[in-house]
Amino acid sequence: MTHHSNAQQLTAPASDFSESTSYPVTPNNDMIYYFCTQQGQQIAELQAESAGGVVTFNWTKYNSSTGTFDAYSTESGTSSVIQNLADGCYQVSFTDGGTNYSFRAWVFNSWLQATAAVSASTCTSFQLESTVTGSTFAYYDITSNQQVTVASNNTYAWYDGDVRLSTQPAFTMYDVPAQNTDYRLEVANRAGCSATATVTYQSVVPKAKFSWTTTQESDPQYSNYQAPLEVQFNNESVNADDDKYEWFLFKDITAIREEASTATQPVDSIMETLTGVNPVYTYENSGRYMVKLVAAKENPNFTCRDTFYLSDYIVADTALVLVPPVFTPNGDGMNDVLKIKTRSLESLDFQILNRWGRTVHHYKKSGYIPADSELAAWDGKIGGKPASAGVYFYVVDAKGRDGTRRRRKGFIHLLR
The missing domain is CATH 2.60.40.2550 (Immunoglobulin-like)
Structure with missing residues (x-):
């Protein structure tokens, strides 16, 4: 029979988490102590204390093969600590003040390892996947020797810097960055023991962007530039190939609308197409002109493209x-x-x-x-x-x- 009091006790001060067993048959539940460690390392320990007198602590360890407790160690003193314990149930018995005491507890050395990977990378999405290995937790009903498996209950968190992206073991990213990006995976089990993994996404997509400038001074009387207007296109794209830029220069918007109003077929709105990283173009006639840039990045099995439009027209005024x-x-x-x-x-x-x-x-x-x-x-x-x-x-x-x-x-x- 197991006796408990406020003075005599069995504890695990160095443990990271504790909970009670749920025995199928045995009426009294015992404590389970978890110790966060690395794979292959045993750092679990238990501490027994008397009420203050010197006693002999007899330690035994549960043997699931026989359903009995085997001798483990003996120590005299007012307290006893057993260290570097393998997973299992440990029982300590001693006589203090003429009363027999017996305590038992389960210990688990808890470890986690995680790896992260990028898969299924396309122009529109990619997948972040995790592989997690770790301790398995199982204890036995002391009376029936029935095994009880304890779920690891792993939790997952993916981060881009400080921004949490997902709490799933694997998920698909649709907001594809145009630069190589590190993603961090943090995993924790039921005991709070954790593991971290980092994976670098090698970007396969470009991000198109540009601005334009001219050396011509705007006319203060008309607040616009005048034709002929020489425009320098300034490429601000990211992660695109230098030989894969296409600049689509649209016709004057008024001319496009006039042509479309009487056309029976789709109107070709493109005036000219340029290539190169930072082309220069001269608008010979007045008008309001839109420009579109398509930037591309070639990958082994596919090519990704991105499109950028000016937020407003390039205006070349009349004489x-x-x-x-x-x-x-x-x-x-x-x-x-x-x-x-x-x-x-x-x-x-x-x-x-x-x-x-x-x-x-x-x-x-x-x-x-x-x-x-x-x-x-x-x-x-x-x-x-x-x-x-x-x-x-x-x-x-x-x-x-x-x-x-x-x-x-x-x-x-x-x-x-």
Whole structure:
């Protein structure tokens, strides 16, 4: 018969987890102590204590083959610790103050090992899988010698950095990263003993992205760039092959819509296709243009692609004529000539009128006018003589390279 008291006891202070047995027949349950360790190592230990007097502790170990307890060790003192124990049930008996005491407990050396792997990797998903091995836990009913298997109850947690992704042993990732990524698996059993494994996903997918720039200054009067507009495409893609970029330059959106409104067949909206990492393209005509980049990465058995669109249109405006508000033809070599800034013109008709509306100067230019030209339109003379200081009016009639006609009126100050 087993006696228990507050003074005499059997404990396992170094254990990591404990629970009671559930014997099928034996009426009294015993404690089970778990010790987290490595495979092949035995660190389990039990400690018995008397009420304070010196006693002889007789230790025995349960033999499941015979259903009996075999002698294990004997030790005298007020306490006794047995260490480096193999899995099993240990019983200690001693006589303290004329009373016989007997305690027993089960111990398990608990270990886990985990590995993680990537499988079924495609352009749209891949699978993270785990392989976990560890201790098996089984005890025996002391009366009937029936074996009771204790489930390991492993829990799983997959992480990308500090972000938990799943609590399943295996799962499919659909948010495929475009860079090699380490994933961490953490496994714990019912005793809280844990194992960690890390696997690196070798990315097979690209991530397309780009921006664009131009050296042309935008027109402050119209808040847009002017045709011809040279655009530098800046590739910001990740994990793509340098020889597998396709840039699809769409036609002007207005032209596409007009064509689609009368078409009976699908409209080809692509104006031109470019290749290369960072191509340069010149938009010769005004319009609103969309651009699409397709980036690809070739793998042994398949090729993955990703597509990126601009968030807004590239806008190339119609022809530009800028007339400065002031010029000073006083012979000092600074601002002596009225210079008109133009872009994307085929022809220009420029007239200067006095305050009474009479044309006092006429400047015309036709044929191709280079982009970003500055035309010396008036030297401040009327009929070869210096014009009087004051306010003059101008009229511009210009034709852009895109066929757009631009008329403007305004005034300038002639200062001397």
